[in-house]
Amino acid sequence: MKVRIKFQKYGAMKFIGHLDVMRYFQKAFRRAGFDNEYSKGFNPHQIMSFAAPLGVGLTSDAEYMDISLLSSDEPEIMLERINAVLTEGFRVVDFHILPDAKSNAKTATAMSLLASADYLVSLKDGYMQEGISSRQEFEKAFLAFYESDEIIINKKTKTTEKEVNIKPMISLLAFDEEEYRSRLKPLLEDNIREIKNESCADIYKNDIKVYMQLDTGSSSNLKPELVMEAFCDSQGLEFNKFAWQVHRLEMYARNDKSSKLIPMYALAR
Amino acid sequence: MRKLALSDEILLSVEKPARYIGGEVNMQVKDPKKVDIRFCMCFPDVYEIGMSHLGIQILYDIFNRREDTYCERVYSPWIDMDKLMREKKIPLFALESQDPVKDFDFLGITLQYEMCYTNILQILELAQIPIYARDRTEKDPIVIGGGPCSYNPEPIADFFDFFYIGEGETAYNEILDIYKEYKKAGKSRKEYLERVAQIEGMYVPAFYDVSYNEDGTIKSFTRNNEAASLKIKKQVEMNLSEAYYPTKPLVPFIKATQDRVVLEIQRGCIRGCRFCQAGMIYRPTRERSLEYLKKCAYEMLKSTGHEEISLSSLSSSDYSQLQELVYFLIDEFGSKGVNISLPSLRIDAFALDVMSKVQDIRKSSLTFAPEAGSQRLRDVINKNLTEETILDGAMKAFKSGWNQVKLYFMLGLPTETKEDIEGIAVLSDKIAREYYSIPKEERNGKVSITCSTSFFVPKPFTPFQWSRMDRAEEFIEKAYYLKDKINEQLNRKSIKYRWHDPHVTELEGVLARGDRRVSQVIYKAYKAGCIFDAWSEIFNYEKWKQAFEECGLSIEFYNCRERGEDELLPWDFIDIGVKKEFLLREYKRAKAGLTTPNCRQTCFNCGAKVFGGGVCFEDNTSIEAGTGR
Numbered sequence: 001m002k003v004r005i006k007f008q009k010y011g012a013m014k015f016i017g018h019l020d021v022m023r024y025f026q027k028a029f030r031r032a033g034f035d036n037e038y039s040k041g042f043n044p045h046q047i048m049s050f051a052a053p054l055g056v057g058l059t060s061d062a063e064y065m066d067i068s069l070l071s072s073d074e075p076e077i078m079l080e081r082i083n084a085v086l087t088e089g090f091r092v093v094d095f096h097i098l099p100d101a102k103s104n105a106k107t108a109t110a111m112s113l114l115a116s117a118d119y120l121v122s123l124k125d126g127y128m129q130e131g132i133s134s135r136q137e138f139e140k141a142f143l144a145f146y147e148s149d150e151i152i153i154n155k156k157t158k159t160t161e162k163e164v165n166i167k168p169m170i171s172l173l174a175f176d177e178e179e180y181r182s183r184l185k186p187l188l189e190d191n192i193r194e195i196k197n198e199s200c201a202d203i204y205k206n207d208i209k210v211y212m213q214l215d216t217g218s219s220s221n222l223k224p225e226l227v228m229e230a231f232c233d234s235q236g237l238e239f240n241k242f243a244w245q246v247h248r249l250e251m252y253a254r255n256d257k258s259s260k261l262i263p264m265y266a267l268a269r
Numbered sequence: 270m271r272k273l274a275l276s277d278e279i280l281l282s283v284e285k286p287a288r289y290i291g292g293e294v295n296m297q298v299k300d301p302k303k304v305d306i307r308f309c310m311c312f313p314d315v316y317e318i319g320m321s322h323l324g325i326q327i328l329y330d331i332f333n334r335r336e337d338t339y340c341e342r343v344y345s346p347w348i349d350m351d352k353l354m355r356e357k358k359i360p361l362f363a364l365e366s367q368d369p370v371k372d373f374d375f376l377g378i379t380l381q382y383e384m385c386y387t388n389i390l391q392i393l394e395l396a397q398i399p400i401y402a403r404d405r406t407e408k409d410p411i412v413i414g415g416g417p418c419s420y421n422p423e424p425i426a427d428f429f430d431f432f433y434i435g436e437g438e439t440a441y442n443e444i445l446d447i448y449k450e451y452k453k454a455g456k457s458r459k460e461y462l463e464r465v466a467q468i469e470g471m472y473v474p475a476f477y478d479v480s481y482n483e484d485g486t487i488k489s490f491t492r493n494n495e496a497a498s499l500k501i502k503k504q505v506e507m508n509l510s511e512a513y514y515p516t517k518p519l520v521p522f523i524k525a526t527q528d529r530v531v532l533e534i535q536r537g538c539i540r541g542c543r544f545c546q547a548g549m550i551y552r553p554t555r556e557r558s559l560e561y562l563k564k565c566a567y568e569m570l571k572s573t574g575h576e577e578i579s580l581s582s583l584s585s586s587d588y589s590q591l592q593e594l595v596y597f598l599i600d601e602f603g604s605k606g607v608n609i610s611l612p613s614l615r616i617d618a619f620a621l622d623v624m625s626k627v628q629d630i631r632k633s634s635l636t637f638a639p640e641a642g643s644q645r646l647r648d649v650i651n652k653n654l655t656e657e658t659i660l661d662g663a664m665k666a667f668k669s670g671w672n673q674v675k676l677y678f679m680l681g682l683p684t685e686t687k688e689d690i691e692g693i694a695v696l697s698d699k700i701a702r703e704y705y706s707i708p709k710e711e712r713n714g715k716v717s718i719t720c721s722t723s724f725f726v727p728k729p730f731t732p733f734q735w736s737r738m739d740r741a742e743e744f745i746e747k748a749y750y751l752k753d754k755i756n757e758q759l760n761r762k763s764i765k766y767r768w769h770d771p772h773v774t775e776l777e778g779v780l781a782r783g784d785r786r787v788s789q790v791i792y793k794a795y796k797a798g799c800i801f802d803a804w805s806e807i808f809n810y811e812k813w814k815q816a817f818e819e820c821g822l823s824i825e826f827y828n829c830r831e832r833g834e835d836e837l838l839p840w841d842f843i844d845i846g847v848k849k850e851f852l853l854r855e856y857k858r859a860k861a862g863l864t865t866p867n868c869r870q871t872c873f874n875c876g877a878k879v880f881g882g883g884v885c886f887e888d889n890t891s892i893e894a895g896t897g898r
Binding site for chain 2: 024
C-alpha cells in the first residue's frame with residue numbers, strides 16, 4: 001500500500017541535505033519496525049519518493065514523502081511509532097494510507113501534481129541594513145517591489161540565461177499570519193480538513209518577514225531565494241543569501257476543474 | 270531546542286555542515302550542570318572517519334552509563350572550517366552540548382594511526398588548550414592519549430598529560446572516580462597525575478627523563494617522580510562476553526566510512542604475522558560468545574536502523590563459531606534487506622557459499638593479502654598463505670562466477686630480493702592464467718586483477734621492530750621494477766598495478782619508531798601548516814623535510830638503520846605481555862626463514878599467557894611451551 005507522510009524539518013536539521021534525509025528516514029522506518037516494501041535485485045532499497053526536496057538551509061512544516069508498505073497498523077499508531085524514533089528536528093505530522101492506485105490512477109502520480117507552495121521568509125537577527133531597518137520600512141519596500149507590473153529577473157541555468165517575469169508566479173503575499181490565513185482561504189478548495197500542529201518556523205526578534213505563495217513544480221517553479229534577490233536588487237539593497245531564513249509552510253496540488261488548491265495531505269482522502 | 274556553536278552563515282559556507290551540529294540518533298543528552306565530570310572524546314580526523322570508529326563508541330557508552338559523567342565528542346574540523354575558526358577565533362566545541370572543549374575536565378584523544386599526529390596539535394590549538402602539557406594550568410583539561418599508537422607514545426609524549434596503555438574497558442572508572450574525589454578535595458593537577466600514575470597501565474610522560482648517547486640512541490630512561498612505575502603494563506579486558514558493548518551506537522546523518530553495524534567478534538589474532546603490530550599488542554586472542562553476539566546484532570540493528578552489519582576482527586576465519594554466526598545473520602536478517610559484510614575471510618568452500626549469498630558476484634571482488642610475492646618471503650614474515658591456497662581459492666571463485674581479484678603486497682620487507690619482487694608479478698599472472706584455463710564459454714568475460722603494494726613500515730612490538738626500513742627512493746625503484754616485471758607477463762593487460770606514496774610511508778616510519786625528540790619535528794611541521802597528513806591531496810612532504818632539518822634530526826637515523834639487539838628502544842618501558850625475548854627469537858627465525866605455528870597449533874611461549882585467559886587456555890591448545898628454539 002502507498003502511504004503519504006507529511007513531516008516537519010527544523011532546527012539544526014536544516015543543514016542536512018536531501019539525500020541524507022532520505023537515508024535518515026530509511027533507517028528511521030527500520031527502527032520503528034515499519035514493514036517497508038523493497039525494490040527487487042541485489043541491492044534492494046526502500047521504495048520512497050519525495051515532493052520538491054528542500055534545499056540545505058531551509059526549514060519546513062510540510063515536507064512530503066510517499067512510501068510503500070506491505071502492512072500497516074492504524075495511522076495514529078504508526079505516527080506514534082515513527083515519532084518515537086526520530087531525533088530533534090524531524091517530526092511526522094500526518095500518516096495517510098492512499099487508496100489503491102488502480103481505482104484512482106491519479107494518486108500514484110500525486111507528487112507530479114505539485115503546483116505551488118507557501119513560504120515564510122524571515123530576516124535573521126543581526127542582518128538589518130538601511131532600507132530594511134524596521135518592519136514598516138520592509139513592508140513598504142516589499143509592496144513597492146511587488147506592485148510593479150512586471151518583475152523581471154535573469155534566470156540562469158547551466159547553459160542559458162534568460163529574462164523571466166516572475167510576477168505571475170507569485171500568487172499570494174502577506175506580512176503576518178492572520179493576513180496570510182485570510183488571503184489563503186479563497187485560494188483553497190472548500191472543506192479542507194486541517195492538520196493541527198504548531199509551526200516549527202524559527203522566530204526572530206526583528207519581526208521582519210513575508211509570506212508568499214509561489215509556483216512550485218515541473219511546469220512552473222520559482223524559488224523564494226530568487227524573489228528575495230529580485231526584491232533587494234529592485235530596492236537598491238545588498239542581497240545577502242545568509243540573511244534570509246526560508247521556511248516552507250505547505251505544498252499544494254491544483255484541482256484542474258475548479259483551479260483551487262488542495263494541500264498535499266488532503267489529496268485522495 | 271539545542272543551541273549550535275556556529276552561526277548559520279558559517280555552517281552554510283562549509284562542506285558538510287552535518288560534521289559540526291551533533292544531534293545524531295543515539296546521541297547522549299545530559300544537563301552539563303548536573304554532572305561532576307565532563308569528558309570530551311576525540312578522534313583526530315574528519316567526522317566521517319572518526320564516527321566509524323568502534324573504540325570511541327565503546328568508551329562513549331561506558332562513560333555515559335555513569336550518572337556523574339557526561340562524555341561528548343569532537344573530531345578534526347576539516348580545513349575549510351579550520352580556517353574559519355581561526356579567523357573568527359571560535360574555540361573548538363564538543364558536538365553534544367556545543368560547549369568549548371577547553372571547559373571540560375578531560376580531553377581523551379584516540380591514536381589510531383601515526384599520520385594523524387599533526388591533527389592532535391590542531392585540536393589542542395583550536396580548543397585553545399596549550400599544545401605542550403608542561404604549559405597547561407589548573408584550568409585546562411587533562412589530555413589523555415590511548416589506542417594502538419600509544420604503544421610508542423614517545424614522539425607525542427610532550428603533548429599529553431598521560432597515556433592509557435591498553436584496552437579502555439578496565440581502568441577508566443577508577444580514573445574518573447579518583448578525579449571526582451580529588452576535584453572535590455581541591456587537589457592540584459600534579460597531585461592527580463601522581464595518583465593516576467599509580468594505576469596500572471597509566472603513563473605520565475612528565476615523570477620520566479630520557480638521555481641520549483652520542484650516536485643518538487637512548488642512553489637511559491629514568492623516572493623523576495616516585496609515583497611513576499618503571500614498567501607500564503598494558504590493560505586487557507579478559508571477559509569480552511560480559512564486557513559492555515554499545516548496543517545503541519551513534520548513527521550519523523551523513524554517510525560515514527562505516528555506515529553499518531559493526532560487530533566485534535573477537536580481539537587479537539592467533540596468526541603471528543611478523544610485520545603486524547595488532548597481532549602482537551592485542552594478544553591473547555579472546556572471542557566473544559556466539560549467544561552474546563547474536564543478542565548484540567539484534568539489538569544494534571534495531572536501535573540504529575542500519576541496513577548492513579559487518580563483522581570486525583583481525584582474522585574472521587579464525588573465529589571458532591564463524592559458520593554458526595554467519596548463517597544465523599543471513600537467516601535472521603537477510604530476508605529483511607540487511608546486507609552482511611565479511612571482511613578478512615579466508616577463501617574456502619564456506620566463504621564462497623556465504624559470499625554468493627550476500628554479495629552480487631558481478632560487482633564484488635575476491636581479496637587476497639599474500640603480502641609477499643614468494644614463498645620464501647612469506648615464510649620470513651610468517652604469513653601462512655601458500656600459492657597453492659591462493660590459486661585454489663581463486664579457481665573455485667572463478668568457477669562460481671567471480672572475475673575480479675584484489676591482491677595486497679608489501680614492498681621493502683626484511684630480506685627482500687629482486688626475485689621476491691618479481692614473484693608478485695608472477696603470482697598475479699598465475700592467477701590470470703588460472704582464470705583463462707577455464708573454457709571460454711564457461712567463464713565470465715575478462716579477468717581483472719588489481720595488484721596493490723604498500724611499503725613496509727617496521728612497527729614497535731613486532732619481531733621486525735629492529736629492522737631497517739627502505740628509503741623513499743628505494744621504494745620508488747622497487748615499485749618501478751615491479752611495474753616492469755608486470756609488463757613482462759603474459760596477462761599484463763589483465764593486471765592493474767597501484768602503489769602508495771612512499772614519502773608518507775617514510776614519515777610514518779619515523780613517527781612509529783621515533784623517540785621524544787621527534788615531538789619538536791611534529792610541532793614545527795604543524796606550525797608550518799602540516800595537517801591531515803593521512804590525506805594524500807593535503808600531505809606536504811617538503812614542509813616535513815624542512816621541519817626535520819630545523820630540528821637537526823634525520824629520517825635516516827630513525828628508519829634506515831638496523832637497531833642493535835641490546836639497544837634501548839623508546840617503547841621498552843611498556844609491557845604488553847608478549848616478551849621482548851620472544852620478539853627477538855621471532856626475528857631470528859624470520860631471518861632463518863623458519864615459520865612459527867599459530868596459537869591454536871602450538872604455544873610458542875610469547876608471554877601473553879600471563880593474562881590468564883583467551884586462546885592460551887583453550888582446551889585444544891598444548892600449554893607446554895618452549896618448543897620455540
